[in-house]
Amino acid sequence: xxxxxxxxxxxxxxxxxxxxxxxxxxxxxxxxxxxxxxxxxxxxxxxxxxxxxxxxxxxxxxxxxxxxxxxxxxxxxxxxxxxxxxxxxxxxxxxxxxxxxxxxxxxxxxxxxxxxxxxxxxxxxxxxxxxxxxxxxxxxxxxxxxxxxxxxxxxxxxxxxxxxxxxxxxxxxxxxxxxxxxxxxxxxxxxxxxxxxxxxxxxxxxxxxxxxxxxxxxxxxxxxxxxxxxxxxxxxxxxxxxxxxxxxxxxxxxxxxxxxxxxxxxxxxxxxxxxxxxxxxxxxxxxxxxxxxxxxxxxxxxxxxxxxxxxxxxxxxxxx
Numbered sequence: 001x002x003x004x005x006x007x008x009x010x011x012x013x014x015x016x017x018x019x020x021x022x023x024x025x026x027x028x029x030x031x032x033x034x035x036x037x038x039x040x041x042x043x044x045x046x047x048x049x050x051x052x053x054x055x056x057x058x059x060x061x062x063x064x065x066x067x068x069x070x071x072x073x074x075x076x077x078x079x080x081x082x083x084x085x086x087x088x089x090x091x092x093x094x095x096x097x098x099x100x101x102x103x104x105x106x107x108x109x110x111x112x113x114x115x116x117x118x119x120x121x122x123x124x125x126x127x128x129x130x131x132x133x134x135x136x137x138x139x140x141x142x143x144x145x146x147x148x149x150x151x152x153x154x155x156x157x158x159x160x161x162x163x164x165x166x167x168x169x170x171x172x173x174x175x176x177x178x179x180x181x182x183x184x185x186x187x188x189x190x191x192x193x194x195x196x197x198x199x200x201x202x203x204x205x206x207x208x209x210x211x212x213x214x215x216x217x218x219x220x221x222x223x224x225x226x227x228x229x230x231x232x233x234x235x236x237x238x239x240x241x242x243x244x245x246x247x248x249x250x251x252x253x254x255x256x257x258x259x260x261x262x263x264x265x266x267x268x269x270x271x272x273x274x275x276x277x278x279x280x281x282x283x284x285x286x287x288x289x290x291x292x293x294x295x296x297x298x299x300x301x302x303x304x305x306x307x308x309x310x311x312x313x314x315x316x317x318x319x320x
Contacts, residue, residue, distance in 0.1 A: 055291040075291040085292065087265055088273040091179070092296075095250040095269065098183040100243050106191045108236070111198035112224055127199075130192025138253040145185050145258070146172060172258070175266030182254055197239065198232055205231035234317040241311060241319045245304030248296040270296045 024031060050065075055075055057068040079085045110130065117123040133141070149155055149171040156168040171177050205227065213223045252271040259267035268276075270292050278289030305320075312318045 051290060052294050054287050055294045057287055059287045059290070061286070071287075075287045076295070079288060079291055079295070084268065085270075085273055088268050088270050088292075091255075091266060092248055092250040092269040092271075095179050095182050095255075096247040098179055099186050099250065100247070102183045102187050103190060103194060104236075104240070104243070106187050107194035108198055108232075110191055111195045111202065111232075112228060114195065114199060115202045115228060116220065116224070127192065127195070131196065132192070133189045134193040136189065139257065141185060141189055142254060142257040145181070149181065173260065173262045175263045178258070178263045178266040182251070182258070185254060186251070197235065201232040201235040202228060237311055237317040238319055241304065241307045244307040245300055247303055248300045 053065055054068070056070060056072055057065070058071050059065075059068045114123055114126060117126075147153055151168040151170060155171070156165075159165045159169065169177075171181060209227045209231075210223055213227055218226065248270065250269045250271075252269065252275075255267050255269050256272050256275070259272070274289035274292040277285050277292070308318050308320050
């Protein structure tokens with residue numbers, strides 16, 4: 001009888017994970033380089049959080065934080081008891097969602113179209129033209145929008161000449177149009193800038209995937225659908241999570257500059273509300289403005305972690 005000799009498998013000893021301080025010691029140059037940015041964040045982002053104490057006080061500038069009376073949650077009860085603050089929350093969320101949907105769809109679409117362009121001169125020209133509005137002041141942008149969407153502006157003139165309307169549309173005076181007007185202006189101003197990130201993600205896609213798809217008979221649209229879009233999926237998810245965390249940041253400048261007495265119920269966001277109650281009256285109420293800003297920040301943090309958790313549960317790329 002032949003005996004079968006057992007071959008012992010070699011034992012593989014797992015490498016010990018490097019400790020935190022060991023990794024820190026090997027990367028001390030990078031750590032030193034990050035110190036200025038860390039100090040900047042601590043000073044300008046976390047240092048002002050002491051001001052949140054005023055949300056729980058009847059803050060008086062002459063008395064300061066130490067001398068102002070403590071009122072607990074009375075400021076928050078006052079805010080949620082007011083209809084204009086509830087309208088500000090509605091307007092903030094509505095404009096944020098519109099900006100998120102229109103901004104994301106337009107940026108991805110423009111990036112895909114530019115990625116398919118083979119003429120480099122035309123591609124660079126379009127990129128330059130589309131991202132230059134990002135550097136314009138919002139005051140200039142709003143002034144242009146007021147002229148374009150005026151009753152005798154080019155938009156109304158075009159609608160009248162095409163016979164789509166009989167009378168000029170009062171875009172700037174009807175609250176029903178305000179949210180969409182803000183969304184269109186934001187898309188025009190930021191679409192080129194937002195496209196840069198997606199174009200950079202598309203350049204990292206392996207060209208062999210496009211060649212393999214072409215060999216399999218995939219047309220241009222199919223290559224976009226099965227190669228380009230999956231290739232930027234991780235970038236899209238990370239940006240989407242970040243944008244969801246900023247849903248309470250609908251903006252301030254464009255709403256404040258474009259608002260009027262006719263559109264106040266649709267134009268005032270939480271930031272505008274905080275400004276008006278903090279500085280816009282003969283007797284400023286700093287505590288109300290701080291409470292409104294604190295509420296906005298806390299909701300933003302909850303949305304950020306919630307979106308990240310949902311993406312993690314769906315096995316998608318996450319931010320944290």
